Amino acid sequence: xxxxxxxxxxxxxxxxxxxxxxxxxxxxxxxxxxxxxxxxxxxxxxxxxxxxxxxxxxxxxxxxxxxxxxxxxxxxxxxxxxxxxxxxxxxxxxxxxxxxxxxxxxxxxxxxxxxxxxxxxxxxxxxxxxxxxxxxxxxxxxxxxxxxxxxxxxxxxxxxxxxxxxxxxxxxxxxxxxxxxxxxxxxxxxxxxxxx
Numbered sequence: 001x002x003x004x005x006x007x008x009x010x011x012x013x014x015x016x017x018x019x020x021x022x023x024x025x026x027x028x029x030x031x032x033x034x035x036x037x038x039x040x041x042x043x044x045x046x047x048x049x050x051x052x053x054x055x056x057x058x059x060x061x062x063x064x065x066x067x068x069x070x071x072x073x074x075x076x077x078x079x080x081x082x083x084x085x086x087x088x089x090x091x092x093x094x095x096x097x098x099x100x101x102x103x104x105x106x107x108x109x110x111x112x113x114x115x116x117x118x119x120x121x122x123x124x125x126x127x128x129x130x131x132x133x134x135x136x137x138x139x140x141x142x143x144x145x146x147x148x149x150x151x152x153x154x155x156x157x158x159x160x161x162x163x164x165x166x167x168x169x170x171x172x173x174x175x176x177x178x179x180x181x182x183x184x185x186x187x188x189x190x191x192x193x194x195x196x
Contacts, residue, residue, distance in 0.1 A: 019084040027074035034071050037084075042067060044085065045092040052096035062099050066092045141191035149184030152177050 019040060025033030045066050050059040069091050077087055142150050148170070155166045163181070167174040 020079045023074055023077050023079075023084045026071060027077065034074075037070065038067055041070070041085065041088045045088055048089055048092040049096040052093065053099055058099060058103075059096075062095050063092070066095050069095070137192055138188070141188050144191055145184045145187055146180070148172065148176075149180045149187070152181045153184045153188070156181060 019037075022033050022037050022040070026037050042063065046059060046063040049062045049066065050056065053059045053062055066088070070088055073091075077084065081087070142153065145153065151170055152166050155161045155169055156163070161169065163178055164174060166181070167177040170177065172180075
């Protein structure tokens with residue numbers, strides 16, 4: 001079993017030097033060195049990530065991604081730029097912030113989509129209200145017609161009867177029905193304010 005390599009210390013500390021050597025071995029593709037590096041850094045990396053992401057399952061994913069990044073980017077590490085732990089902590093923090101931003105962007109997209117769908121629903125409601133208002137206006141205007149005009153228009157437009165069928169239903173001569181309907185429709189048009 002690999003013993004964890006201590007990763008805290010000051011610049012002149014041998015522990016820091018050991019971790020730098022391990023990182024150089026990792027850069028050369030040595031798997032045992034990566035195992036030692038993993039044992040030394042994984043707890044710190046996970047701690048940083050979980051503080052930023054705040055979701056344990058996602059934090060575990062991000063921590064694994066960071067450790068893979070350390071493996072892949074080991075050759076880029078420069079000891080003169082800082083310690084291995086500082087480098088790993090920087091990568092961990094950046095990855096965690098990226099995950100949070102990505103989650104926030106996804107949530108923003110979902111909210112925007114929900115807002116668009118809500119607007120569509122509002123448009124449907126507005127349309128239904130407008131239709132109801134039109135229906136009420138038609139009913140009000142129908143009451144301004146004579147009884148024969150109202151019956152003829154109602155049978156023709158709401159029940160779909162022809163002029164002849166309306167005449168038969170009302171037991172009224174066809175020419176009279178045609179005249180009453182024409183007069184009734186003119187009065188409806190005027191009442192509703194429809195311009196031709």
